[in-house]
Amino acid sequence: NHLRTIGGSGQGAGQFLQPVGLDLDHRGMLYVADSGNNRVQVVDSEGNFVSEYGVRGWRTGEFDNPTDVAINFQRTELLYVADTDNHRIQYCNLVDRIFYIMAGSRLGRDDEDHDMDAEIEFDLPGGVSVGRNGEVCVVDTGNHRFVLFNPDGIRMLVRGSFGGARQQFRDPTDLVADPHGNIYIVDSGNHRIKKYDFSGNLVQMWGTEGETPGQFREPRHIDIDRWGYLYVTDRGNQRVQVFTKDGETVMTFGDESLVEPVGIAIFKNDMVFVSDVAANDIKIFQIVYRQ
Structure with a gap:
């Protein structure tokens, strides 16, 4: 059930250029990786502008x-940003809004701004999620x-590593952690979803290239609702697919106006962004199939 559409093309408040990843805070405020505008924008569910973070650049607090x-609710509310073309993950406390580099490129940083894992080097990190105990x-x-x-x-x-074998990926784009210690990864180039435990063991995978339910064409992002169902944006098929935690198809939905669905976030009232x-x-849907 397509409720409404918010945003539109532009650089102004409440407008977007190539919006990608989404997350929601406990109040239902929507955080948008507004990639073409090199910022994170915050809007309410009616599309009204609330706040924004960042400008284009390579310094701490700037994005490319x-x-x-992703928002971490376990501690003081933290906002994590996949700063993709700067090859790093940044984070800030939502109260003081001061950004730090969590991991990735050291370009343009001061040592005091870099108090986490500097050793890992990323190449175009595309997705970030928070686990049940605050893992990133x-x-x-x-x-x-x-x-x-x-x-x-x-x-x-x-x-x-790169490839099509069971333990390999081809351009993975997103991931989400469930409350039971599993991580679901969108292996976009292989048109499949892979389920791991937090020890790094592959538990399950499903999906091949195609257009029937359970198949994908360039799946992009994933989220989980309060019932434990997984929602995957199936970009090339212009739809969203819903699965059980074991990969069984529950439903698919979309709208004729949905051109290239990428990011997805689900509020506790079953509203899907x-x-x-x-x-x-950003298209907003209401899911009404509940048991």
Whole structure:
């Protein structure tokens, strides 16, 4: 059920250029990786402008093509940003809004601004998510792998390499952690979803290239709702697919106006926000199939 569309093409408040990753805070404010405008924009569910972070650049607090955002509720609310073309993850406290580099490129940093894991080098990190205990999960798209950090930013785990085999990835684009200690990764170039545990063991995977339910064409982002269902934006098929945690298809939905669905976020009232990178807007759907 398509409720409404917010945003539109532009550089102004409440407008977007190539919006990608999305996340919601506890109040229902929507954080948008407004990649073409090199900023993170915050809007309410009606599309009214609330706040923004960042401008184009390489200094701390500046972004170059940011493609994902994630909010950590476990501690003081933290905002994580996949600062993709700067090859790093930045984060800030939502109260003081001062950014720090969590991991990635040292370009343009002062030592005191870099108090987490400087050793990891990213290549176009495209997705970031927060685990149940505050772990930070990153898809390192250009290196075809994912990296798991503890809440203090210390690297715990790295998995993946380039290819089509079970343990390999081809341009992974996003990931999400569930409350039970699993991580679901969008292996976009291989048109599949992969489920890992937090020890780095591959538990399950599903999907091939195609257009029938359970198949994908360039899946991009993933989120999980309060019931444990997984929502995947199936960009090339212009739809969103919904799965159980074991990969069984529950439903698919879309709208004739949905051109290139990429980012996705689900509020606790089952409102689903989908960023349309081609239309430069965000479509809002209400899911009504609940048991």
